[in-house]
Amino acid sequence: MGIKERKSRHKEDLRKRILEAAKKLFVTAGYEATSIRKIAQEIEFSPTTIYLYYKDKSDIIYALHQEGFLMLRQDFQPLMQVESPFERLKAIGKCYLRFALAHPDFYEVMFIMKDPMKYLEVNCVEGEWEEGERVFDFLLQTIRDCQNAGYFSEMDTVEVAVQAWSSVHGLCSLHVSGHLKSMMEVVLKDNDQERMIERAFRVFVSYLELTK
Amino acid sequence: MGIKERKSRHKEDLRKRILEAAKKLFVTAGYEATSIRKIAQEIEFSPTTIYLYYKDKSDIIYALHQEGFLMLRQDFQPLMQVESPFERLKAIGKCYLRFALAHPDFYEVMFIMKDPMKYLEVNCVEGEWEEGERVFDFLLQTIRDCQNAGYFSEMDTVEVAVQAWSSVHGLCSLHVSGHLKSMMEVVLKDNDQERMIERAFRVFVSYLELTK
DNA sequence: TTGGAAAGGTTAACACTGTTCACTACTTTT
DNA sequence: AAAAGTAGTGAACAGTGTTAACCTTTCCAA
Structure with missing residues (x-):
């Protein structure tokens, strides 16, 4: 079960990293500059990956x-x-x-x-x-x-x-x-x-x- | 000078029509739905024409x-x-x-x-x-x-x-x-x-x- | 051990957005 | 008649959110 937990921990981690990246862009460059693509670039993942962790952009904004x-x-x-x-x-x-x-x-x-x-x-x-x-x-x-x-x-x-x-x-x-x-x-x-x-x-x- | 005036009147008219179209979209569908392309469609002109009468979108919004x-x-x-x-x-x-x-x-x-x-x-x-x-x-x-x-x-x-x-x-x-x-x-x-x-x-x- | 399902991630694409550039026609001036 | 200016346009650029199809990799049961 250890591996599974590590995975799910990793997953929660990525979810957090997405939000951190969003927050960073948000406070440094404002709402306008906080796009899905830029968040993706920040965490070095594909833009579509974000949709595996958040339903859509409004989901991130709500977070x-x-x-x-x-x-x-x-x-x-x-x-x-x-x-x-x-x-x-x-x-x-x-x-x-x-x-x-x-x-x-x-x-x-x-x-x-x-x-x-x-x-x-x-x-x-x-x-x-x-x-x-x-x-x-x-x-x-x-x-x-x-x-x-x-x-x-x-x-x-x-x-x-x-x-x-x-x-x-x-x-x-x-x-x-x-x-x-x-x-x-x-x-x-x-x-x-x-x-x-x-x-x-x-x-x-x-x-x-x-x-x- | 009559023709020239008619022309410039026509021009002012189109400027007004653009704003009317923008206002119509604005009050019926909200800010989000008020795009340059939709305004253009409303007045049956090309989107680029709008830029001959308003500097940019913020110009229209300010109007x-x-x-x-x-x-x-x-x-x-x-x-x-x-x-x-x-x-x-x-x-x-x-x-x-x-x-x-x-x-x-x-x-x-x-x-x-x-x-x-x-x-x-x-x-x-x-x-x-x-x-x-x-x-x-x-x-x-x-x-x-x-x-x-x-x-x-x-x-x-x-x-x-x-x-x-x-x-x-x-x-x-x-x-x-x-x-x-x-x-x-x-x-x-x-x-x-x-x-x-x-x-x-x-x-x-x-x-x-x-x-x- | 092997076949298949599930998980995690990506590429390509769609339908939009504001905006600019190069290019027509057409009219006016010289 | 040639040159200059005017009104308008189509194609394109760079960007947006979002989705469908596809690929690996991992896991699990037959």
Whole structure:
């Protein structure tokens, strides 16, 4: 049985190597440059070999999508220790923003591109987006804790969560797409996007503080 | 000179027909399906002819981007008559949301895709995004009016505007990409995205109201 | 031990994509 | 009438995702 195991280990290995190659191309050259043929070239295999390990390209993209959520959850991990609910909520927002600024390509595949969401719809029984759910649940629970601490009283938890997510995601999205940059070049002389994002986030936090 | 004019009129006409064909494909079949060859087929010309009227594909996409802003500005037009600044601000938000829900493809090309923004950077002297500027200026002025009416006191107008834009855009973006849908299927039984968007928007408005 | 099935991988091809080059016709100008 | 410019095209290049047919090599049972 040893040989068989070595084989299957080798197989799992190749599957991993494909994803590693895809990730490498993805982070160094962006989504556009991540083609099946280039991945194949990277691992020194034929392009068709990739189809023995992944159903199609969207399958690989979805794997990267999941990889990204793994990273984000690792970034979120320490925040669970933050005791003050509102401080935790702020920390989640900051952490989310930092992630988007640090890994714009991953952010795109995780929260902007349609393909991974379509992949879910097509390949699952019913669209169950587990990765997103876990992150959202953390936000949801934190907001519930905030409510117990006197914030967002009389408000619907889910609605508050969706709105908060939208606000921070909106900043990330406008940054990643380049719209924030264009906007700032036009209306301001200032060109420091990160600072603007920081400040807009503070504005949002100041609104939330008013609910107490 | 009559013949010459007729010719140049014909030429402008063909340029317009190309854009019309592109728009038709774009709204009926989406961005993916809008290829140079299909546009050519639609107007019954050779694909290469299109390059006599548009520099490249991104040129056409940018034309659609502008077209979209024309539509949005037309939607905004009546809102200028709203006297109460805060009511006007709310109306802008609602109008913006309605636009994104009604024309998701256009919204994508206007506020999500990178290509049109890159086109600006490459083809202009310095990235001057006039279409966006006009819309943003309207928002900016409205917020300034709100400040005169007691809202957002002691706050930076631009920061408030960027934050407001982000919040509403975030909702639109999550809707267009399908993330909001996936999220709702997972955490709620409710599946009415439009209603959720409406409610999240109300939450945001309730925050803004607290600043007075 | 040998025949056949299964596994792993590749080559060639299909149907697309954006884009360019060389080449027609035809019209205008000199 | 010759030269120059204009509008349009067919063929081709380089690239994409994807599939079908084919080859080895390995494994397993008769």
